[in-house]
Amino acid sequence: MSEPVLDYDQVLANFDPVLGLEVHVELNTASKMFCGCATGFGAEPNTQVCPVCLGLPGSLPVVNQTAVESAMRIGLALNCSIAAYSRFARKNYFYPDQPKNYQISQYDEPIAYDGYADVDVDGEVFRVEIERAHMEEDTGKSLHVGGATGRIHGASHSLLDYNRAGVPLIEIVTKPIVGAGEKAPQIARAYVAMLRDLLRALGVSDVRMEQGSLRCDANVSLMPKGSTTFGTRTETKNVNSLRSVERAIRYEMTRHAAVLTSGGSIVQETRHWHEDTGITTSGRSKEEAEDYRYFPEPDLAPVTPAAAWVEQLRATLPEPPAEKRKRLQAEWGYSDPEMRDVISVGAVEVIEETIAAGCGAQAARKWWLGELGRRASEQGVDLAEVGMTPAQVAQLQGLVEAKLVNDKLARQVIDGVLAGEGEPKEVVDARGLAVVSDDGALTAAVDEAIAANPEVAEKIRGGKVQAAGALIGQVMKAMRGQADAGRVREIILERLS
Amino acid sequence: MALSVDDVAQLARLARIELTPDECAALAPELEVILDSVAQVSGVAGEDVAPTSHPVPITNVFRTDEVRPSLSLEAALAGAPAVEQDRFRVPQILGEDA
Numbered sequence: 001m002s003e004p005v006l007d008y009d010q011v012l013a014n015f016d017p018v019l020g021l022e023v024h025v026e027l028n029t030a031s032k033m034f035c036g037c038a039t040g041f042g043a044e045p046n047t048q049v050c051p052v053c054l055g056l057p058g059s060l061p062v063v064n065q066t067a068v069e070s071a072m073r074i075g076l077a078l079n080c081s082i083a084a085y086s087r088f089a090r091k092n093y094f095y096p097d098q099p100k101n102y103q104i105s106q107y108d109e110p111i112a113y114d115g116y117a118d119v120d121v122d123g124e125v126f127r128v129e130i131e132r133a134h135m136e137e138d139t140g141k142s143l144h145v146g147g148a149t150g151r152i153h154g155a156s157h158s159l160l161d162y163n164r165a166g167v168p169l170i171e172i173v174t175k176p177i178v179g180a181g182e183k184a185p186q187i188a189r190a191y192v193a194m195l196r197d198l199l200r201a202l203g204v205s206d207v208r209m210e211q212g213s214l215r216c217d218a219n220v221s222l223m224p225k226g227s228t229t230f231g232t233r234t235e236t237k238n239v240n241s242l243r244s245v246e247r248a249i250r251y252e253m254t255r256h257a258a259v260l261t262s263g264g265s266i267v268q269e270t271r272h273w274h275e276d277t278g279i280t281t282s283g284r285s286k287e288e289a290e291d292y293r294y295f296p297e298p299d300l301a302p303v304t305p306a307a308a309w310v311e312q313l314r315a316t317l318p319e320p321p322a323e324k325r326k327r328l329q330a331e332w333g334y335s336d337p338e339m340r341d342v343i344s345v346g347a348v349e350v351i352e353e354t355i356a357a358g359c360g361a362q363a364a365r366k367w368w369l370g371e372l373g374r375r376a377s378e379q380g381v382d383l384a385e386v387g388m389t390p391a392q393v394a395q396l397q398g399l400v401e402a403k404l405v406n407d408k409l410a411r412q413v414i415d416g417v418l419a420g421e422g423e424p425k426e427v428v429d430a431r432g433l434a435v436v437s438d439d440g441a442l443t444a445a446v447d448e449a450i451a452a453n454p455e456v457a458e459k460i461r462g463g464k465v466q467a468a469g470a471l472i473g474q475v476m477k478a479m480r481g482q483a484d485a486g487r488v489r490e491i492i493l494e495r496l497s
Numbered sequence: 498m499a500l501s502v503d504d505v506a507q508l509a510r511l512a513r514i515e516l517t518p519d520e521c522a523a524l525a526p527e528l529e530v531i532l533d534s535v536a537q538v539s540g541v542a543g544e545d546v547a548p549t550s551h552p553v554p555i556t557n558v559f560r561t562d563e564v565r566p567s568l569s570l571e572a573a574l575a576g577a578p579a580v581e582q583d584r585f586r587v588p589q590i591l592g593e594d595a
Contacts, residue, residue, distance in 0.1 A: 029562045036565025045583045046573045066562035096587045159584035296550035301558040
């Protein structure tokens with residue numbers, strides 16, 4: 001299945017990538033876009049459906065006002081213009097994920113258009129132009145039966161759950177992203193991460209990529225270096241994590257380059273990303289141009305937001321992430337390189353919450369970029385999903401500062417928290433991790449070490465204080481690491497003074 | 498307005514209606530008569546008249562974001578051609594991966 005790819009450096013030596021990103025965001029409204037059915041994730045199949053979202057004859061949709069307001073707030077936060085006149089349109093297609101045989105969407109009159117967003121990659125700001133943000137409804141979920149592991153190939157039939165059909169969806173489309181060069185995959189990832197942060201700050205979506213409430217389709221094409229004519233693009237779907245956004249785009253760039261340099265041409269088609277194997281495979285071909293026969297939705301009145309309404313919504317926007325970062329950097333006292341690292345690993349929010357939970361700024365940075373950052377990258381997840389909350393990190397730091405655990409034990413506490421053993425304090429108790437603060441026990445261990453190493457003890461008595469390191473090591477070993485090395489050192493020097 | 502036999506065949510395909518070449522050939526002139534009749538409107542409407550998509554000139558019809566009761570599972574599935582695992586069972590879907 002796997003196709004030839006070109007080395008990434010060679011891709012860049014010969015081609016310039018052009019990207020286009022389509023991000024779908026499920027809104028977190030209580031009810032659906034056009035009916036009063038609930039939107040909660042994970043309900044029993046077909047228990048959140050009604051005549052409207054099942055497309056039963058005679059039913060009529062009515063627009064959810066909160067969804068329209070969320071759409072406008074998203075548009076405003078992305079520096080878009082809000083259309084004074086906007087209409088819904090029917091996108092006609094036959095596929096059982098929409099029982100109506102059309103999806104209500106927007107076509108040439110989207111609610112928001114012509115915006116931009118700045119993303120930060122390695123301290124460099126890159127502006128992504130936004131083409132539009134429009135409103136539509138989500139589709140139902142298909143389960144393919146009879147084939148291998150839910151795949152459509154070989155399936156004998158499909159089963160449909162329409163709970164998700166009609167959930168409000170906002171599609172945010174970028175203009176072609178050109179000039180990104182080797183950073184194209186990183187910029188795409190940073191853009192989706194920025195959107196996620198922004199949407200969360202707006203409070204309009206759960207933005208859970210793993211649950212599908214934030215989904216990204218990535219259009220990739222290459223043009224020969226120096227050319228300004230875009231190449232044929234492919235659209236990669238099923239890209240369900242930030243890491244996948246970067247990997248899938250990088251993969252498509254190397255695949256396109258291999259096809260083009262061997263004299264072949266790219267087929268305009270949908271590609272499916274496979275997280276496990278790190279490749280894309282061919283999906284539906286778009287050779288025959290899609291013909292959705294869009295026309296204005298006659299059942300829904302146009303949306304014509306008055307300027308006053310738009311301004312009222314603008315006033316509810318949160319602080320823009322870029323400005324917020326500048327403010328936080330000043331508050332936290334991070335250097336530019338420190339802040340850059342924090343941003344590049346997506347740790348701003350978790351650090352902010354950790355500090356809010358009572359942790360010092362430098363300690364918060366140390367945990368999230370050090371121990372927890374390492375574990376997150378091992379697991380291939382984002383920091384927020386690593387399994388330890390900001391409040392727990394703050395609690396752990398409290399234990400360190402109270403000298404109840406040292407750094408080494410703290411790592412074991414993290415193991416325990418990640419293993420689901422409870423809060424840091426509970427892990428310390430349950431695993432018996434607290435350092436021995438009983439000077440009697442420490443002194444006994446020190447005396448033992450001194451007795452076992454008379455020459456070393458003699459050196460220390462003679463003023464060679466740095467020789468104490470060897471004894472500290474022995475005591476720590478004897479205490480199975482559960483001692484404060486600083487205190488052990490003090491006791492050694494007391495005993496040998 | 499010229500509507501070719503190929504246009505009819507393409508529309509039939511998009512609408513999932515099975516038509517023979519003879520039927521396409523017969524329908525093309527019939528549909529053309531309808532299109533021509535409708536096209537007369539364009540002759541009447543000046544450039545200052547926007548195409549009508551809604552017969553009633555109202556805008557901004559909204560509902561508040563409140564959950565209302567959904568159908569019972571039995572009622573929801575009552576019209577399904579077939580049911581399996583509380584879902585609508587449909588024939589094998591061809592021509593597209595998922």
